Amino acid sequence: MTATSQHGFHPDAESLSAFSEQALNERERMEVLAHLAVCGRCRQVVALAREAADAGEVTAAARLRKTNAPDSWWKQWRLVWVPTAVVAAFAAASISVYIERSDRHGPDIKIAEQNPAPSATPPSAPTPTEQAKVEPPAAAAPATPPTHTAKHAHSAAPEQLPAPAPPVVAAQMPSESEVPEPRGPAPGVAHRQEAMREPPPMSRADEQQSPPQLAMGNHSSSYSQPGSSAPEAQQEQAEEHRHAEVETSRMRSFKAKSATSGVHGANAAPPGGATEAVTVAAPPQLETQPAALPEPAPMLGLKHVRNVPTPAEPMQLPSGLASVSIASRGHFMLAIDKAGALFLSEDRGVTWERITTQWTGRAVAVHRHVAANDAMQTAPAAQNGTTGDSSAGSGAASPPPVLFELSNDKNQTWVSTDGRTWTPE
């Protein structure tokens, strides 16, 4: 201890420092404390030393923080990376699950929408390629995209021919799909989704089991405009095409037979002998056709009258001009070109024969007309089991049920039963 003040001896710096640092034993501590109680100078010294120590600790702590700043920065970011990675992983998993579910449920929803829709192209439907072959050139002119239909027309069965012909619907879809469809899915999307997914076996089975009518109805409801009678018309039109195909095949076989018997040669006779030739050649064709069709005979005539397969586009005739009016009955067709010349074809437009003008003025239209009594006379014959062959034997006696009417530019009418001989009405 050193004596430096008026109170005598003061504790030295070491004692005071040790007192502040609690490094003294109890006896030394009480001695220093007793001195501090009466010595303001030493109290002040201790207080200042303590204050300086606190300031030094604060400075050292600040320096330590500054020194550890990079580590702290890295540690902080390292701690941030962990929850960030967890959140990112969770988000990725959620997205993947969502995509997986959407892929899984998407086809189901699509199938649910079109559940009967698989029948949009029933198995019995011919492919668009076949359709193009069957339809006449004028009817086949509208391009038929083979995409939507070709995929499902993989199990065509001959015994299912009587079913409505959905290919017609499919062929008309592109043109109809051009009309904005507010309720149904976008055509592109539908095609894309259908192309992406593989139909499950269950849906395929349902597709085969679903009734064609229901399929047609649902399909038309999703692709055609609401309130239109397009499905019915399409169905009938498809039936007409199917009949045309059958008739074409039969016509070919009939031509082969008639070529050997010389009857067909009479058909190719000059216009002067057209009357006899028609009375011989046309009836067998007309009589044999109803016998081969499963549908009742009375309905046949009406259907043909109503549903004249008028091509949507003008037909190119041998004169080099486009047709302005066409009338047909099965494979028998009459067409008038823009110049007013009448042409006749017995093979649905494959070969044409020009008919000499037997009317005044310029022919502008040709129609088919069936007398009411004609159908009544034909129906009992079909119901009594009268075949085409029997009626063919009396073909000259029974008048042909179909009349063709030709109108000129003066609205005058000529009629004909064979398309070759025209008489004023």
Place this chain on the structure above:
Amino acid sequence: MAPTESAGSADETGIPSGTGAPDCVLDSALADELWHGCDAARWGLTRDEFEQILLDAGTAQNFGLPEATTATRSQEKTFFRGLCVADLALARACARGNERAWEHFLAVYRQPLTRAAIAITGSETLGRDLADQLYAELYGLSVRDGQRRCPLLSYRGRGSLMGWLRTTLAQRHVDHYRRTRREEPIEEFDAPAPDPLSQTPARELSLLEQAIEQAVSGCDAEERFLLAAYYLDEQTLLEIGRVLGVHEATVSRRLHRATGQIRKQILKNLERNGMSRRAAQEAMGADPRDLEVNLKKLLQNSQSEAFQEQAAS
């Protein structure tokens, strides 16, 4: 230094091994432990020099024991283990002028010393001046009686070297402040005139002053320190707590208890001097300005016996 046979027996029996005289020896195992725990060899100190430094530090403070008390081996070990041996070796090496020790001292303590001086003085300029002045003294530029005097020789390792340096700076700053304060003019102070109506009888005031002096003088060292630090030095509870090493709430509780005991003791003293309890309580309500009690003088005149004895010796 080889261990003596009597050292082991002294440890076991607790018989004092010496009186702090030069015949004191340091246990070899403890010496090895302390030697390897510091960089004394790095500062150019030999093993014998290191042991001698420890023995000098122990004998100078009588191993923390009161004067005329002989320390046992166990007490010596406890004292030596409580020393900041590394700081002590560095300080002695610096005092001897070892360059490596000085380089290390400057690298470690120069800037903290300057910051401590600035904190103590509250001024960067004064702080740097104070630190430079102390540094010059530490380097041994001051010469007395033809010998270089290094304050580091007074460091004995009881506390940390940095704490010793801070306390030394504080001592120098306080001493300098006290010297210069005496030269400042005293501000004129006009004391207010006492109110004649509220005056307490002189006899009661005299009894009250006497009772206060008796009560304060009867306080122990810690209570007087608390009263002085809080009421005279106007230190905060936090500052007092840091000095005592206790929480400020503890300081507050102890201070409240001290004032309560002093109040009770004053009442007892008044009653002992012939006043009734009611009169004593009324006397307690006297205006302090009527009292001629200098609490500062009263507290600071209560010189502790230890330092009085030390001063006498």
